[in-house]
Amino acid sequence: MKKFINHVDDFLAESLVGFATVHADLVVLNQEPLFVRRKELKPGKVALISGGGSGHEPLHSGFVGYGMLDAACPGQIFTSPTPDQMMAAAKAVDTGAGVLFIVKNYSGDLMNFEMASEMSDVANAMVLINDDVAVENSSYTTGRRGVAGAVIVEKLVGSLAESGANLEECKTFGDRINKRTASMGVAFTSCTVPAAGTLTFKIGDDEIEVGVGIHGEPGRRRAKFEPADAIAAELLTAIVDDLKPASDAQLLVLINGLGGTPLGELYLLFNSTRAWLQQHDLRIARAQVGSLTTSLEMAGASITLCVLDAEMMRHWDSAVHTPGLRWGR
Template sequence: MKKIINDPETVVQDALRGMQAAHADLLSVHYDPAVVTRADAPVRGKVAIISGGGAGHEPLHGGFVGRGMLDAACPGAVFTSPTPDQVLDAVSRCDGGAGALLIVKNYTGDVLNFETAGEMAESEVRSVVIDDDVAVKDSLYTAGRRGVGGTVLLEKIVGAAAERGDDLAACEALALRVIASVRSMGLALTSCTVPHVGSPSFELADDEMEIGIGIHGEPGRQRVPVGSASEMVSALLDPVLEDLPFSSGDRVLLFTNSMGGTPLIELYLAHGIAEQLLADRGITVERRLVGPYITSLEMQGMSLTLLRLDDEMISLWDAPVHTPALRWGV
């Protein structure tokens, strides 16, 4: 195992210290329990948007803390759910009197721990669960579909709604609308290595790729010979399009995501292919996001996410955002 770390047992805390040093103008890091909050939290009169999950998916979630997106993120150990006390602490630090909305990816530990925290909180708390992965119905970590790339889009759109002053019920309703309209699927060319494990999560031969992987290094739905970029994009895009289903005339946001080890030259190449395939089906790409925004450590691979847009979602996507990993309009 070759990684830029000191001690596998302290890698998350060490990374959080570096994050605080790099972005002290945007966020505050608290260590016992580990919570990342907006530097100006709590924002009075604003619904607090809170998410979290295991580390190893950076910049998700801490990199999206800031104006126009998340008020707080709860980082667990690598690929491990945050604890209820982390979520409770985030709520107490960020509730400005308008309640809190918890955005939860559909993994068994995440759902249980966020639900427990919501029940224990003194504030008004509601939660939504995102399950956009079309690859599997159940996995090593979930009961039902996994929450993956659509989480980034959900956090941005609902974060913008909270920033403009929407109340808790409106933020929840919007979140559910986004969840119903977004689908994702990913593939891997290599596995990833969790620091405290020290060996790859699964083995792939040099001429193999895994279709339908999860963000925790879970194996996918099928292992096939490595194909061309066009074949890879089709293998992801076709199931996504069929699932909602998407159809001619739809307006979408296309999110082409690196799993951590895929360079931008390959990611842009894949994105261009996806745009053409969508155009061939009469689907209009209104908005785009390309880059490593929800990763799986150093895994080589990519995921494609499609969100069916309406006018309000487009407006909220375009709204100003100022976080370590996503910023525009500021």
């Protein structure tokens, strides 16, 4: 294992200190319990909190800031944060309008966020993200996994919260976005969790894992390597079959790198996606390309489609200023 590490047990703590120092104009790191919060809180605004195992950066800490999250609770690599982190974060960022927890559908995350929700003195609600269409159940979940669709939910609901919406409105909007969002990924290589020191799974040089999870969970099938057009077609067929967008639908396309894929390849995958959608008379209204929901150094990518309406498009276009995503401000 070759990684920039001093001591495995200190990896997360040292990484977060570096992150918070670089982005000290936007975020504050709380050490005990561990969470990242927005530096400047907006009084009377619904606060958005997400979190999950580390190793998926910039998700979630990288999306703390104006127009997205108010706090993020990082767990150890691929391990859920604890309820005390979530409760402390909620208390720290609540300014009177309550807290919305945005949770990816993994058993540990869901259990711990539900415990925090029940025990917290802060008024709260929850949005569950389950956008992965690859498999119905996986080694980490009961039901569909939450993957890169979390970025879209955090951005759109973050904008709505900035506009002054109340807690119920933010939850309703988040649930609606989740239902209109679907993702599927493919892995070319595995990744190595520092504490394990070995590859999470083994895959041949001529093989791909179609429908892989962001922790390296198995997908739909192990297949021989194919050209980008063929890979995009398989992922998009599954996504479109799930969403069933109307012919006049306005689609947001997110091409997401899993950590080890060059940006040039991601843009090529977007071009394959564009061509497939055009062949199927589907229109791209907005697009985002980049490594936003990663799996350490795994090579591969995921495709996410979100069926936008006018309100969602307006909130996608609105200003955002976070370490990992920023425009319009």
